[in-house]
Amino acid sequence: MTDAKYDVLAIGNAIFDVLVQTDEGFLAKHAMAKGSMALIDEARAAAIYRDMGPATEMSGGSAANTIVGLASFGARTAYIGKVKDDQIGRMYAHDIRAAGVAFDTLPATDGPATGCSYILVTPDGERTMNTYLGAAQKLTPDDIDAGQIAAARITYLEGYLWDPKDAKDAFVKAATIAHDAGREVALTLSDAFCVDRYRDEFLELMRGGTVDLVFANEAELHSLYQTSDFDGALKQLREDATLGIVTRSEKGCVVVSNDGVISVPAFPIDTLIDTTGAGDLFAAGFLFGLVRKAGYEKAGRLGGLAAAEVIQHIGARPQVSLKQLAEQNGLPA
Amino acid sequence: MTDAKYDVLAIGNAIFDVLVQTDEGFLAKHAMAKGSMALIDEARAAAIYRDMGPATEMSGGSAANTIVGLASFGARTAYIGKVKDDQIGRMYAHDIRAAGVAFDTLPATDGPATGCSYILVTPDGERTMNTYLGAAQKLTPDDIDAGQIAAARITYLEGYLWDPKDAKDAFVKAATIAHDAGREVALTLSDAFCVDRYRDEFLELMRGGTVDLVFANEAELHSLYQTSDFDGALKQLREDATLGIVTRSEKGCVVVSNDGVISVPAFPIDTLIDTTGAGDLFAAGFLFGLVRKAGYEKAGRLGGLAAAEVIQHIGARPQVSLKQLAEQNGLPA
Numbered sequence: 001m002t003d004a005k006y007d008v009l010a011i012g013n014a015i016f017d018v019l020v021q022t023d024e025g026f027l028a029k030h031a032m033a034k035g036s037m038a039l040i041d042e043a044r045a046a047a048i049y050r051d052m053g054p055a056t057e058m059s060g061g062s063a064a065n066t067i068v069g070l071a072s073f074g075a076r077t078a079y080i081g082k083v084k085d086d087q088i089g090r091m092y093a094h095d096i097r098a099a100g101v102a103f104d105t106l107p108a109t110d111g112p113a114t115g116c117s118y119i120l121v122t123p124d125g126e127r128t129m130n131t132y133l134g135a136a137q138k139l140t141p142d143d144i145d146a147g148q149i150a151a152a153r154i155t156y157l158e159g160y161l162w163d164p165k166d167a168k169d170a171f172v173k174a175a176t177i178a179h180d181a182g183r184e185v186a187l188t189l190s191d192a193f194c195v196d197r198y199r200d201e202f203l204e205l206m207r208g209g210t211v212d213l214v215f216a217n218e219a220e221l222h223s224l225y226q227t228s229d230f231d232g233a234l235k236q237l238r239e240d241a242t243l244g245i246v247t248r249s250e251k252g253c254v255v256v257s258n259d260g261v262i263s264v265p266a267f268p269i270d271t272l273i274d275t276t277g278a279g280d281l282f283a284a285g286f287l288f289g290l291v292r293k294a295g296y297e298k299a300g301r302l303g304g305l306a307a308a309e310v311i312q313h314i315g316a317r318p319q320v321s322l323k324q325l326a327e328q329n330g331l332p333a
Numbered sequence: 334m335t336d337a338k339y340d341v342l343a344i345g346n347a348i349f350d351v352l353v354q355t356d357e358g359f360l361a362k363h364a365m366a367k368g369s370m371a372l373i374d375e376a377r378a379a380a381i382y383r384d385m386g387p388a389t390e391m392s393g394g395s396a397a398n399t400i401v402g403l404a405s406f407g408a409r410t411a412y413i414g415k416v417k418d419d420q421i422g423r424m425y426a427h428d429i430r431a432a433g434v435a436f437d438t439l440p441a442t443d444g445p446a447t448g449c450s451y452i453l454v455t456p457d458g459e460r461t462m463n464t465y466l467g468a469a470q471k472l473t474p475d476d477i478d479a480g481q482i483a484a485a486r487i488t489y490l491e492g493y494l495w496d497p498k499d500a501k502d503a504f505v506k507a508a509t510i511a512h513d514a515g516r517e518v519a520l521t522l523s524d525a526f527c528v529d530r531y532r533d534e535f536l537e538l539m540r541g542g543t544v545d546l547v548f549a550n551e552a553e554l555h556s557l558y559q560t561s562d563f564d565g566a567l568k569q570l571r572e573d574a575t576l577g578i579v580t581r582s583e584k585g586c587v588v589v590s591n592d593g594v595i596s597v598p599a600f601p602i603d604t605l606i607d608t609t610g611a612g613d614l615f616a617a618g619f620l621f622g623l624v625r626k627a628g629y630e631k632a633g634r635l636g637g638l639a640a641a642e643v644i645q646h647i648g649a650r651p652q653v654s655l656k657q658l659a660e661q662n663g664l665p666a
Binding site: 095 | 351354382383385386387388389390391392401419420421424427428429431432446647648650652
């Protein structure tokens with residue numbers, strides 16, 4: 001195994017975020033399940049957008065947010081995801097490259113527009129996402145650069161990739177290449193409804209050894225094992241994954257592995273504004289701790305720190321240098 | 334004169350903002366005059382964007398920001414400005430209509446893309462704008478809806494309209510229609526460099542009675558009369574405009590008219606984040622006070638309140654209801 005050129009390479013649905021602060025009534029009117037990610041078609045996207053207030057736009061996408069967070073910590077990073085060569089797609093490519101992430105996936109030149117997520121942020125800070133996948137559906141195994149995957153210590157995959165038809169083949173191809181090169185593969189379960197759609201497949205990925213590290217929040221963990229018993233689910237996760245990391249919002253996180261089970265508290269915040277990206281940025285901090293060999297405790301703290309930054313403003317990408325933020329808080333950077 | 338359907342109608346360059354927090358070094362490297370608005374061509378736009386960090390996008394444009402602020406206060410509003418029928422132009426149209434502003438200008442179907450301003454925000458909160466006018470250059474007198482202008486108590490025009498070739502004809506046409514209908518016309522001088530480009534024409538608009546109300550900041554006032562003597566410039570403004578409103582950042586504003594000269598303090602803030610839109614939102618609050626016949630003192634306070642809101646976050650559009658903010662601060666709403 002040669003030295004890794006990248007600390008982490010992430011693969012995900014490349015999605016542009018259209019964010020608006022709204023009230024509970026809007027969610028009720030449009031029959032949205034608060035806190036979830038719903039896949040929508042073009043007609044529903046138009047109907048939701050028509051009714052939405054003035055928005056703020058920025059690049060998003062779960063694994064992309066994570067990789068941008070990692071780059072902000074100072075990690076060496078790469079991203080694979082599909083946009084279209086349209087105005088939004090060009091902004092997307094700009095933003096991820098400007099964050100210091102290697103991004104070479106060819107944009108689609110025809111077919112649907114770059115994917116967008118219409119994100120409603122309610123006064124309690126919770127975000128409800130409505131995602132039109134658009135060009136993200138065009139990601140195929142051909143987009144997986146074997147050399148790039150083999151050159152990354154960790155390949156990080158989002159569960160959302162199970163939604164577009166060809167992306168799951170790209171997912172498995174990437175995992176195979178990574179393992180053949182002696183690298184590790186991480187999966188985030190993404191969303192409780194996503195887990196519900198692909199429960200058996202996700203369990204097979206874990207039990208068959210296609211993925212080594214698994215990130216989940218409480219709702220996703222409960223959905224995965226179809227139980228409301230947290231400790232029981234955690235025990236199963238410990239059996240099914242080499243390393244399992246479960247986030248619990250203000251209760252911090254729990255890390256399960258052969259070494260045992262440890263809990264790490266959340267990082268305190270002043271004001272919750274928008275939870276969009278909380279899990280993504282937690283994963284960024286935790287993975288950064290892992291690649292810096294900081295230990296699970298410090299990795300969990302780095303995750304909490306990055307999550308705390310992102311939930312105190314609108315949008316899922318960090319607004320400050322996470323490297324500096326880590327230094328200011330006496331954490332490895 | 335019939336009752337007005339709109340309190341204020343604004344005409345301006347419809348510009349999409351691409352905002353990034355950066356450092357002084359970036360301005361120096363690209364030879365930008367801090368705090369100004371520079372017009373750039375497509376090649377320079379590409380060069381600046383290529384070098385810029387990850388951005389946040391939202392609709393902007395000086396007069397458009399003002400009219401959105403007025404709508405947020407609860408005023409009845411309309412906007413005339415030119416975008417292209419492209420992805421960014423459609424977001425632009427969405428945002429202004431979603432703010433409650435009537436917006437019926439036909440988008441351009443060919444020619445340059447919707448205009449963009451690349452806005453660099455330095456750690457001191459100052460913004461430096463680089464504007465590619467794009468489709469905004471396509472605004473012509475044909476876009477001026479005579480019925481809409483005649484139905485607005487105040488037609489508000491931005492000095493930036495003097496930059497695109499045909500827009501100044503649209504400007505004069507609108508002012509003529511407004512006056513023929515017994516309405517008032519307001520002008521914002523926009524930018525000190527803009528005043529430097531069109532000083533004689535702006536003075537002629539004022540002295541010839543094409544505009545009645547004039548908004549300026551200190552730098553624009555000094556540029557207009559080519560003097561560093563503030564009191565002398567103010568005296569000249571009082572002669573040249575029916576009503577002159579001069580903003581002085583943290584020193585508040587000065588209002589000059591036949592009734593005399595009054596000063597109104599600024600509204601205190603906690604943290605200056607981004608001055609983008611400060612003058613635009615001041616004008617929104619002041620105009621709202623005017624149309625509510627609140628008197629210059631309260632109009633100035635409403636302007637200060639709206640400016641204070643917008644400079645405490647990234648971007649030039651209000652993030653809260655200005656109507657509620659005014660109520661919370663005991664001001665007319």
